[in-house]
Amino acid sequence: MTEVSLHRPFPATAVERWDYETDVAVVGFGAAGACAAIEAADGGAAVMLFERNSGSGGASGLSGGEIYIGGGGGTDAQRAAGFTDTTEDFAAYLKAAGGPCVDDAKCDLYAREALDHYAWLKAQGVPYRGNYLPGKHIEPTDDSTLIWSGSEAAAPFCELAVPAPRGHVIQHSGWGGGRPLVDILERAARARGVEVIVDARAVALVQDGIRIVGLVVRIDNRDRFVRASKGVVLATGGFVMNEAMRRKYCPETFRINSPIGDQDDGTGINLGVGAGGEAIHMEQYFTTCPWTMPEPHANGVFVNVAGQRFINEDCYHGRVSRCALDQPGGKVFLLLDSAHFSQPLDMAGITIAGTGATWDEVESELEMPEGTLSATMAFYNRHATEGNDPLFGKQAPILTPLDRAPFVALELNFQTSYFSFFTLGGLRTSIDGEVLDRSDRPVRGLYAAGRCTSGLPAWGHGYSSGMSLADCTFFGRRAGKKAADG
Amino acid sequence: MTEVSLHRPFPATAVERWDYETDVAVVGFGAAGACAAIEAADGGAAVMLFERNSGSGGASGLSGGEIYIGGGGGTDAQRAAGFTDTTEDFAAYLKAAGGPCVDDAKCDLYAREALDHYAWLKAQGVPYRGNYLPGKHIEPTDDSTLIWSGSEAAAPFCELAVPAPRGHVIQHSGWGGGRPLVDILERAARARGVEVIVDARAVALVQDGIRIVGLVVRIDNRDRFVRASKGVVLATGGFVMNEAMRRKYCPETFRINSPIGDQDDGTGINLGVGAGGEAIHMEQYFTTCPWTMPEPHANGVFVNVAGQRFINEDCYHGRVSRCALDQPGGKVFLLLDSAHFSQPLDMAGITIAGTGATWDEVESELEMPEGTLSATMAFYNRHATEGNDPLFGKQAPILTPLDRAPFVALELNFQTSYFSFFTLGGLRTSIDGEVLDRSDRPVRGLYAAGRCTSGLPAWGHGYSSGMSLADCTFFGRRAGKKAADG
Numbered sequence: 001m002t003e004v005s006l007h008r009p010f011p012a013t014a015v016e017r018w019d020y021e022t023d024v025a026v027v028g029f030g031a032a033g034a035c036a037a038i039e040a041a042d043g044g045a046a047v048m049l050f051e052r053n054s055g056s057g058g059a060s061g062l063s064g065g066e067i068y069i070g071g072g073g074g075t076d077a078q079r080a081a082g083f084t085d086t087t088e089d090f091a092a093y094l095k096a097a098g099g100p101c102v103d104d105a106k107c108d109l110y111a112r113e114a115l116d117h118y119a120w121l122k123a124q125g126v127p128y129r130g131n132y133l134p135g136k137h138i139e140p141t142d143d144s145t146l147i148w149s150g151s152e153a154a155a156p157f158c159e160l161a162v163p164a165p166r167g168h169v170i171q172h173s174g175w176g177g178g179r180p181l182v183d184i185l186e187r188a189a190r191a192r193g194v195e196v197i198v199d200a201r202a203v204a205l206v207q208d209g210i211r212i213v214g215l216v217v218r219i220d221n222r223d224r225f226v227r228a229s230k231g232v233v234l235a236t237g238g239f240v241m242n243e244a245m246r247r248k249y250c251p252e253t254f255r256i257n258s259p260i261g262d263q264d265d266g267t268g269i270n271l272g273v274g275a276g277g278e279a280i281h282m283e284q285y286f287t288t289c290p291w292t293m294p295e296p297h298a299n300g301v302f303v304n305v306a307g308q309r310f311i312n313e314d315c316y317h318g319r320v321s322r323c324a325l326d327q328p329g330g331k332v333f334l335l336l337d338s339a340h341f342s343q344p345l346d347m348a349g350i351t352i353a354g355t356g357a358t359w360d361e362v363e364s365e366l367e368m369p370e371g372t373l374s375a376t377m378a379f380y381n382r383h384a385t386e387g388n389d390p391l392f393g394k395q396a397p398i399l400t401p402l403d404r405a406p407f408v409a410l411e412l413n414f415q416t417s418y419f420s421f422f423t424l425g426g427l428r429t430s431i432d433g434e435v436l437d438r439s440d441r442p443v444r445g446l447y448a449a450g451r452c453t454s455g456l457p458a459w460g461h462g463y464s465s466g467m468s469l470a471d472c473t474f475f476g477r478r479a480g481k482k483a484a485d486g
Numbered sequence: 487m488t489e490v491s492l493h494r495p496f497p498a499t500a501v502e503r504w505d506y507e508t509d510v511a512v513v514g515f516g517a518a519g520a521c522a523a524i525e526a527a528d529g530g531a532a533v534m535l536f537e538r539n540s541g542s543g544g545a546s547g548l549s550g551g552e553i554y555i556g557g558g559g560g561t562d563a564q565r566a567a568g569f570t571d572t573t574e575d576f577a578a579y580l581k582a583a584g585g586p587c588v589d590d591a592k593c594d595l596y597a598r599e600a601l602d603h604y605a606w607l608k609a610q611g612v613p614y615r616g617n618y619l620p621g622k623h624i625e626p627t628d629d630s631t632l633i634w635s636g637s638e639a640a641a642p643f644c645e646l647a648v649p650a651p652r653g654h655v656i657q658h659s660g661w662g663g664g665r666p667l668v669d670i671l672e673r674a675a676r677a678r679g680v681e682v683i684v685d686a687r688a689v690a691l692v693q694d695g696i697r698i699v700g701l702v703v704r705i706d707n708r709d710r711f712v713r714a715s716k717g718v719v720l721a722t723g724g725f726v727m728n729e730a731m732r733r734k735y736c737p738e739t740f741r742i743n744s745p746i747g748d749q750d751d752g753t754g755i756n757l758g759v760g761a762g763g764e765a766i767h768m769e770q771y772f773t774t775c776p777w778t779m780p781e782p783h784a785n786g787v788f789v790n791v792a793g794q795r796f797i798n799e800d801c802y803h804g805r806v807s808r809c810a811l812d813q814p815g816g817k818v819f820l821l822l823d824s825a826h827f828s829q830p831l832d833m834a835g836i837t838i839a840g841t842g843a844t845w846d847e848v849e850s851e852l853e854m855p856e857g858t859l860s861a862t863m864a865f866y867n868r869h870a871t872e873g874n875d876p877l878f879g880k881q882a883p884i885l886t887p888l889d890r891a892p893f894v895a896l897e898l899n900f901q902t903s904y905f906s907f908f909t910l911g912g913l914r915t916s917i918d919g920e921v922l923d924r925s926d927r928p929v930r931g932l933y934a935a936g937r938c939t940s941g942l943p944a945w946g947h948g949y950s951s952g953m954s955l956a957d958c959t960f961f962g963r964r965a966g967k968k969a970a971d972g
Contacts, residue, residue, distance in 0.1 A: 007924045008762075100737035248766050248914070251586035270924065273764075276494075280734050283769045306877045308794045326812060369876040371865055379857055390855040391792045428734070438493045438756065 004216050004223055006270040009207035012214070018227040022048040022195070024483045025215055025228035026235060027202045027268065030058025031178075032450030032472035033235035034185035036433075036480030038124070041192035043484025045230055049194055050217050052201040052263055056186045057179065059237050059261045059422065059451065060472060064139040065177025066149060067473060068456075068466030070166040072115040077146040078164060081132030085164040087111045092161035093152060097462035101281045101424075106456055109431050110474055117474050118168065124188040126181060127171040136298055136398075138290065138317065138465070143171045150464025154315035155393030167466040178469075185473075200224070205232060205271050211444035212275060231445035231483045233433070235476060238423035238451035239266030240285075249282035249425065255325065256287060256419035264422065268452030272427040276443045277435040281454045282425030286463045287325065288318040289412050289419045290348050296340040299400045300410075301380055305329030307363065307372030309380065312392035314399070321419060322460045324412060333366065334410040335359075335377065337402040344410060349418045353411035362407050373409075377402065424460060426453040433479025447483045449476040490702050490709055492756040495693035498700070504713040508534040508681070510969045511701055511714035512721060513688045513754065516544025517664075518936030518958035519721035520671035522919075522966030524610070527678035529970025531716055535680055536703050538687040538749055542672045543665065545723050545747045545908070545937065546958060550625040551663025552635060553959060554942075554952030556652040558601040563632040564650055567618030571650040573597050578647035579638060583948035587767045587910075592942055595917050596960055603960050604654065610674040612667060613657040622784055622884075624776065624803065624951070629657045636950025640801035641879030653952040664955075671959075686710070691718060691757050691932070698761060698931035717931035717969045719919070721962060724909040724937035725752030726771075735768035735911065741811065742773060742905035750908065754938030758913040762929045763921040767940045768911030772949045773811065774804040775898050775905045776834050782826040785886045786896075787866055791815030793849065793858030795866065798878035800885070808946045811900060819852065820896040821845075821863065823888040830896060835904045839897035848893050859895075863888065910946060912939040919965025933969045935962040 002014040024040040026033045029051035040047045051058075069075055071090035078085050091111035095102050110117075122128065133144035140147060149167025151157045170177040170184075190196065199219060206214035206225065214227045239245040242265040246253050253259075269279050292298040302320065304310055304327035311323045324332040333353060344350040354365030363373040381401040383390055389399055411417070427435050427448045434442035449455075455471035457463050488500040510526040512519045515537035526533045537544075555561055557576030564571050577597035581588050596603075608614065619630035626633060635653025637643045656663040676682065685705060692700035692711065700713040725731040728751040732739050739745075755765050778784040788806065790796055790813035797809045810818040819839060830836040840851030849859040867887040869876055875885055897903070913921050913934045920928035935941075941957035943949050 005925070100740065248764075251767075254586065273924070278734075278759075281737075281769075283767075306795075309792075369865075369869070371861075372877065375857075375861055375865075379855075379861075383855070391858065438759070439491070 004204045006203060006267065007274040009205045009212065009275050010216055012206050012208035015206060015225045017225065019224040020048060020226040022046045022226065022228055023230040024233060024480065025050065025226050026233045026480070027215065028058060028235035028237065029056040029196065030235060030237060030450060030472065031060035031182055031185060031469055032476035034182060034189050035473045035476035036233040036235055036449055037189045037194040038185065038192060039477040039480035040484040041194055043481050045484035047194045048226065049189065049196045050200040050202060051196065051198045054198050056182050057262065059264055060469060061179050061182045062260065062262060063178035063469060064175060064465070065170040065172060065181040066139065066167045066466040066469060067121070068149065068166050068464060068470040069114045069118045069168045070164055071111045074164070075115060075118055075168065077128065077130045077132060077168060080130060081146060083164040085166065089161040089164065090114065093157060094456060096157050096160045097150065097459065097464055097467065099459035099462045101284060101454065101458035103455065103458060105431050110456060110470065121473065125184045128168060129171045132165065136292060138292065139175045140169055141174055143173050145169055145171065149466050151315035151319050154395070155312050202236065202267055202271065205275050205446070207275065212446040230486050231447060233479045233483050234268035234272055234448040234452050235450045236268035236452050237261060237264035238426060239269060240264045240422040242266045250285055250423055252283065253285050253421055255414050256421055257415060258418050258420045259422065260420045261422050264451065268448060269426050272435050272446065272448055272452065275446055276437045277427045277446065278438050279426055280428045281458055284424040284458060284460045285421050286318055286424060286457065286460055287419050287421035288321040289417050290345060291334055291350065291412060292317045293345055294342045296342060297334065297336060299340045299398045300334045300336045301377070301402060303333050303335060303373055303376055305331065307368045307376050309376055309392060312389060312394040314394045316464050318463050319461055325414060330415065331411050331413045334412060335402060336408050336410065337404040338406055339404040340402065341408050347418055349416050350410050350412055352408055354409040356407050357405050359407055362409050366409055423451065424454065424457055426451060429453045431478065432482040433475055434482060447479040449479040490690045492689060492753065493760040495691045495698065495761050496702055498692050498694035501692060501711045503711065505710040506534060506712040508532045508712065508714055509716040510719060510966065511536065511712050512719045512966065513701065514544060514721035514723060515542040515682065516721060516723060516936060516958065517546035517668055517671060517955055518962035520668060520675050521959045521962035522719040522721055522935055523675040523680045524671065524678060525963040525966035526970040527675070527680055529967050531970035533680045534712065535675065535682045536686040536688060537682065537684045540684050542668050543748065545750055546955060547665050547668045548746065548748060549664030549955060550661060550951065551656040551658060551667040552625065552653045552952040552955060553607070554635065554652050554950060554956040555600045555604045555654045556650055557597045560650070561601060561604055561654065563614065563616045563618060563654060566616060567632060569650040571652065575647040575650065576600065579643060580942060582643050582646045583636065583945065583950055583953065585945035585948045587770060587940065587944035589941065589944060591917050596942060596956065607959065611670045614654060615657045618651065622778060624778065625661045626655055627660055629659050631655055631657065635952050637801035637805050640881070641798050688722065688753055688757065691761050693761065696930060698929065716972050717933060719965045719969050720754035720758055720934040720938050721936045722754030722938050723747060723750035724912060725755055726750045726908040728752045736771055736909055738769065739771050739907055741900050742907055743901060744904050744906045745908065746906045747908050750937065754934060755912050758921050758932065758934055758938065761932055762923045763913045763932065764924050765912055766914045767944055770910040770944060770946045771907050772804055772910060772943065772946055773905050773907035774807045775903050776831060777820055777836065777898060778803045779831055780828045782828060783820065783822060785826045785884045786820040786822045787863070787888060789819050789821060789859055789862055791817065793854045793862050795862055795878060798875060798880040800880045802950050804949050805947055807905060810898060816901065817897055817899045820898060821888060822894050822896065823890040824892055825890040826888065827894050833904055835902050837897050838894055840895040842893050843891050845893055848895050852895055909937065910940065910943055912937060915939045917964065918968040919961055920968060933965040935965040
């Protein structure tokens with residue numbers, strides 16, 4: 001009997017019976033899969049969607065429902081708040097955020113079409129209040145729309161692209177807008193006749209020797225064979241929940257302890273690579289420790305174990321956290337004065353490592369050599385008072401002197417603090433969601449989107465909130481459309 | 487006609503005629519390929535070796551011919567110099583050097599068997615003078631044997647394993663011992679009847695549906711089919727000369743400009759992955775800028791563009807260089823006083839960025855804010871005078887106060903200085919050189935060694951000189967032996 005494997009396609013000739021037949025089969029019912037299914041249906045294809053859980057959601061459903069949108073002169077929310085966001089600036093920011101891992105073609109395309117994509121999301125029923133919430137927020141606690149969600153206004157990004165806030169959050173009170181976002185997309189998919197099969201885990205692709213023509217799903221512990229005449233769209237998420245894959249491809253993540261995701265075990269990546277695709281930038285990951293809460297903590301200054309600053313703390317909390325992990329010694333310190341300190345969030349696992357009436361005393365409590373942390377803070381305060389950060393370019397309004405005793409050093413420990421993380425590497429795809437092989441040719445009949453691909457959020461140091469859902473929804477749509485077009 | 491491709495095996499059923507028949511075919515005539523051929527022949531196999539150049543060498547032939555050896559109480563050279571090197575310390579160092587990418591099983595095995603391997607190398611005719619050359623050297627300029635070639639004596643490595651010098655250099659006057667090393671291995675291979683075919687480039691593997699049974703080589707622009715009944719050993723080097731692969735897998739290397747290698751275009755990696763193997767740690771690379779020459783420069787202090795130190799400068803020059811690349815701003819500075827400065831090597835592309843009668847003047851010439859570099863040097867000198875480096879743990883004898891005016895800052899610029907580099911990622915293999923698939927099963931009939939694999943030198947920040955040739959020669963032997971045993 002032919003083996004069913006994630007790692008190599010099952011031969012179509014060995015399929016005894018097709019349990020299901022459709023045009024396009026979508027695997028995974030997060031935002032990427034939902035958008036792929038919608039577009040494939042709108043493209044005239046019969047669509048079946050297979051989800052291993054008992055309902056939609058995936059990692060998208062656990063997210064804040066924030067989508068990174070801009071360009072074209074700005075969205076309604078951007079323009080109402082006075083931000084003119086050109087396509088060029090938007091593209092430039094996306095590329096800077098992609099760093100060495102950037103896919104220029106994806107950035108350029110998305111920058112050009114993001115406004116249309118925003119209109120499409122609204123047309124599916126995604127509500128946006130349309131207002132702007134100033135300040136730095138991980139997610140709005142009310143139902144606001146537009147927030148600063150990246151490093152746009154911070155060095156060096158602000159020198160590469162005119163800054164604008166681009167995080168667009170679904171109208172939803174409080175955190176967790178990802179769940180209603182997926183619900184709306186699910187309704188849109190079902191309204192188009194997409195047939196959803198839940199509790200169905202993809203275990204193999206089926207190939208007829210030339211192209212992918214279906215897949216094998218395990219339902220009630222039995223293998224069922226799905227014929228998909230136009231192809232398969234993989235939308236199964238990353239591999240943060242697969243320790244063996246992380247060990248091989250992203251071992252740096254073992255320095256931290258809080259993977260976030262749903263069933264992100266790399267299924268789609270394995271299926272795609274097994275069919276001839278290739279996985280790229282597999283070492284990249286997003287991480288953040290929620291150090292900006294309570295909000296006054298955003299005014300803090302970070303130092304490493306040598307008492308040195310290493311980042312302009314006004315950039316995105318995830319970029320600060322990722323750069324913190326580049327520091328030696330297994331931990332960094334967030335320095336605060338009495339004007340800005342409050343008790344850290346319990347869940348953050350951030351502890352008080354030292355206090356003092358002067359920075360010298362804090363330095364001494366941390367057992368740092370004399371003239372390290374204290375010198376760093378004397379230098380920082382002197383320049384901050386004048387509105388400058390000559391070393392890292394941190395800017396107002398959080399370029400605040402920390403000079404109100406007593407002082408405190410909070411410890412962000414890589415092993416014991418809450419550094420949440422998920423993986424960014426995945427299948428290499430065209431701008432149409434085609435899975436590409438190592439010769440740059442599409443694997444026929446195979447498409448992918450979301451975190452089982454490497455997309456807009458390609459580089460851990462450049463990630464900004466909303467980039468992954470932007471990538472999932474926009475390139476999910478492209479993949480579904482391309483699959484339907486054949 | 488069936489396509490000949492690096493990316494998928496050619497079906498044996500489509501082979502019209504075998505142009506060559508052998509038991510074991512080895513691809514690539516550097517140190518790894520030579521050692522594989524020798525052991526396969528000693529294992530009783532008929533062996534053919536295919537090399538795309540007109541003669542042996544590969545990247546090994548361009549190297550210093552230095553092999554990282556220790557453990558078991560020490561080699562003759564280590565013991566004569568008073569170093570007792572336990573297997574445990576040797577293994578601990580190898581593991582620390584592998585960092586997050588470490589392959590524990592390879593480290594443990596090599597640590598246990600390195601003395602036997604050293605004896606084997608001598609038995610092949612590799613000469614060692616047997617003496618110890620103190621000091622820090624990139625390669626001996628005379629024919630000395632034993633040098634410090636890594637970060638053994640430097641923090642944090644010295645705390646993880648009792649330090650010992652382990653770089654063993656072939657007896658050869660001056661640099662470039664890799665060429666005579668390969669010559670000796672070539673003679674040993676030819677003496678065993680290994681048939682060498684040069685100007686023959688591997689373009690595909692041949693698979694019979696179950697196992698790799700041969701390969702296709704291009705000779706005089708014609709495809710020739712090689713039957714290898716016991717299997718194929720890939721020993722073709724890394725991918726530093728393949729810009730498209732670097733862009734996809736190791737894009738950080740585009741920040742620097744001087745790839746070193748021979749024909750290292752990823753051929754073996756592509757062949758192996760195409761046959762079902764997997765490539766790991768592809769983002770890892772070795773780099774170094776020859777900043778320790780002239781030798782007094784080893785006493786210098788590095789700062790980044792913020793005027794901060796970032797490393798104990800007494801660790802391996804390549805580790806310092808790799809950590810330099812982690813610093814922001816595109817360059818770092820090597821600070822020297824008049825007691826230690828001489829003109830940098832022309833080839834290094836290291837320039838004088840600033841000078842001064844005081845460190846304050848140097849700071850000012852570099853347009854760094856007042857109280858940055860000057861404070862760093864005041865702190866460093868104060869502690870160095872007392873024999874301490876409380877921040878990074880740099881140790882004597884190069885923990886030298888830099889207090890003899892005038893002072894100079896040399897610029898190591900990532901784009902314009904000579905940062906040589908090569909890739910470390912490659913096929914995942916067992917300790918016997920079997921290419922492993924993504925299910926941890928050997929790809930039958932396929933073996934690999936050297937830099938087309940991820941091996942002992944797995945992590946750029948931990949590389950030490952001699953680790954790659956240790957890996958090539960030792961695991962090359964294992965691969966050849968395993969192939970012959972079938």
